Amino acid sequence: MAEVLRSEAVLISSKSCKHPEIVNLIKKRIQGYLTATSYMMIQYNVSRKLLPQAVAITPGKRAPTISALDDPEGESVVCIAPLIDPSSFLPHRSFVFCFVAVAVSSLVSNADSSAIMDRLEAVGATDILLFSITNSRM
Numbered sequence: 773m774a775e776v777l778r779s780e781a782v783l784i785s786s787k788s789c790k791h792p793e794i795v796n797l798i799k800k801r802i803q804g805y806l807t808a809t810s811y812m813m814i815q816y817n818v819s820r821k822l823l824p825q826a827v828a829i830t831p832g833k834r835a836p837t838i839s840a841l842d843d844p845e846g847e848s849v850v851c852i853a854p855l856i857d858p859s860s861f862l863p864h865r866s867f868v869f870c871f872v873a874v875a876v877s878s879l880v881s882n883a884d885s886s887a888i889m890d891r892l893e894a895v896g897a898t899d900i901l902l903f904s905i906t907n908s909r910m
Contacts, residue, residue, distance in 0.1 A: 808905040811879040816900040871883035
């Protein structure tokens with residue numbers, strides 16, 4: 773595979789343009805597309821206790837969005853209890869670890885997205901999803 777052609781698009785506008793709002797709209801659309809091709813949206817759940825470590829990995833373009841999980845059943849409280857006897861699901865109470873989880877959304881660089889997912893998993897994030905962005909307005 774070889775590069776056949778390298779090109780560039782340039783938006784030029786006169787200071788005395790009759791329709792500056794159209795020029796501004798086109799500029800925003802180009803900027804949104806360029807952002808969309810450079811970033812991906814990552815979403816994950818993480819305990820509040822581990823949130824500072826996770827946010828250090830995904831600071832976002834401005835800042836991450838952190839949301840409480842809307843869970844009337846209380847399932848956003850995650851409990852981990854190792855089994856003492858594999859034939860019984862009666863773990864010793866002192867081994868139970870529970871935490872309240874939050875949802876985090878953040879923009880991450882396309883180039884670093886896979887490594888970021890690995891790092892998030894290593895610090896304890898769960899339900900990690902990565903989304904392509906088709907366009908944006910920032």
